[in-house]
Amino acid sequence: MNEPMPGQRTDHIRKLVTDLVAFDTVSDRTNLPLIDYIERYLASLGIAGHRITDDTGRKASLWVTIGPEDKRGFVLSGHTDVVPAAGQNWSNDPFSVVERDGRLFGRGTADMKGFVAVCLAMVPDMQRAKLATPIHLAISYDEEIGCVGVRPMLREINCVPVKPLGCFVGEPTQMQVAIGHKGKHALRATFRGLAAHSSLAPTGVNAVEYAAELICEIRRRAERLATDGQRDALYDVPYATLLSSIVQGGTALNIVPDRCALEFEARGLGISESREVTDAIIGWAKAELEPRMQASHPDCGVDFEETVDYPALDMRPDHALVTLAKQIAGRNSHIKVAYGTEAGLFVGMADIPTVVVGPGAIAQAHKPDEFVALSELESCAGFIDRLIAHCADGGRLGEIRVTQD
Ligand SMILES: [Zn+2]
Numbered sequence: 114m115n116e117p118m119p120g121q122r123t124d125h126i127r128k129l130v131t132d133l134v135a136f137d138t139v140s141d142r143t144n145l146p147l148i149d150y151i152e153r154y155l156a157s158l159g160i161a162g163h164r165i166t167d168d169t170g171r172k173a174s175l176w177v178t179i180g181p182e183d184k185r186g187f188v189l190s191g192h193t194d195v196v197p198a199a200g201q202n203w204s205n206d207p208f209s210v211v212e213r214d215g216r217l218f219g220r221g222t223a224d225m226k227g228f229v230a231v232c233l234a235m236v237p238d239m240q241r242a243k244l245a246t247p248i249h250l251a252i253s254y255d256e257e258i259g260c261v262g263v264r265p266m267l268r269e270i271n272c273v274p275v276k277p278l279g280c281f282v283g284e285p286t287q288m289q290v291a292i293g294h295k296g297k298h299a300l301r302a303t304f305r306g307l308a309a310h311s312s313l314a315p316t317g318v319n320a321v322e323y324a325a326e327l328i329c330e331i332r333r334r335a336e337r338l339a340t341d342g343q344r345d346a347l348y349d350v351p352y353a354t355l356l357s358s359i360v361q362g363g364t365a366l367n368i369v370p371d372r373c374a375l376e377f378e379a380r381g382l383g384i385s386e387s388r389e390v391t392d393a394i395i396g397w398a399k400a401e402l403e404p405r406m407q408a409s410h411p412d413c414g415v416d417f418e419e420t421v422d423y424p425a426l427d428m429r430p431d432h433a434l435v436t437l438a439k440q441i442a443g444r445n446s447h448i449k450v451a452y453g454t455e456a457g458l459f460v461g462m463a464d465i466p467t468v469v470v471g472p473g474a475i476a477q478a479h480k481p482d483e484f485v486a487l488s489e490l491e492s493c494a495g496f497i498d499r500l501i502a503h504c505a506d507g508g509r510l511g512e513i514r515v516t517q518d
Pocket of ligand 1: 192224225256284
């Protein structure tokens with residue numbers, strides 16, 4: 114009865130991608146019109162989601178359950194925000210999808226409205242399958258600015274009596290199963306110096322020069338991590354990285370700068386490395402730089418504040434969810450990805466086993482003329498088809514059962 118033809122499904126996915134991309138949900142804007150749209154779509158299928166609004170009232174995430182509410186199920190997770198297109202050289206309007214050569218071009222097509230569109234397109238199939246194991250959609254905001262928006266939703270999921278068995282985060286992996294990603298810890302160091310007329314430079318404390326010393330130390334430590342640090346050959350860059358990025362200091366050439374701010378980040382392997390690396394840098398600055406600054410004037414020094422912090426994903430290759438994901442994806446191998454995702458938070462905050470598997474390539478994300486191939490969206494639909502089959506009869510795909518220990 115009413116099984117959609119493959120072509121009809123593709124048309125449905127194409128329409129949903131086009132509609133979702135048309136909402137300008139760059140992270141600094143509201144995503145509420147897009148959430149309204151998804152809620153209307155689900156309401157037309159008789160489904161009500163649970164909306165979690167942030168403190169500003171301008172952003173919301175949506176938690177949706179298809180199937181029994183009292184059973185443990187699987188989560189399909191995607192974010193609604195996108196990175197800015199302004200200043201990038203696009204061939205077309207980034208918020209109006211253009212199809213060329215089997216590819217859909219537009220901001221967020223790969224990262225990751227394409228995935229969200231496929232999930233939504235598959236909801237009627239989930240309903241028809243009369244799921245024994247529920248499938249949830251976890252639709253978040255503000256992922257691109259440090260995986261911020263998923264956290265309130267995870268705090269709520271943590272409190273429900275029946276916790277999901279596992280989660281699939283649909284960031285672009287070309288439908289490969291990613292079992293790990295690096296963690297990130299980013300800081301802003303603010304140096305407090307002492308202003309003086311530049312002709313009397315030795316009487317001031319030059320905040321820019323002290324920041325420069327920290328930058329050089331960060332660079333030395335990055336080189337040491339590259340040669341002597343832990344390694345994981347599954348990553349493109351198989352060791353932890355450090356980067357100084359934004360530097361702001363000085364007001365006029367004839368004034369010794371009394372303030373300089375430096376933003377830097379560490380991306381580490383495993384759960385704790387990025388924070389260990391930044392803690393060591395803070396310790397070094399407090400021991401080596403601050404006493405010298407304070408010897409000139411007691412009010413001088415350096416303060417650190419955290420700007421981004423998300424944990425790494427580090428799933429065991431033999432975990433039952435990894436095995437299930439590979440079976441559903443039709444793959445024997447797994448990968449690790451360099452970029453961060455919400456997956457580490459699903460594990461770290463809610464103890465939900467998670468892998469990253471989604472359509473499109475990260476190489477296209479965040480760039481002008483971002484695109485996703487329709488063939489990728491179709492293989493994602495195939496993945497969800499097989500997940501539905503697994504959830505419909507409790508394991509037709511084999512003997513894999515995901516149970517939380
Ligand atoms: Zn993303």
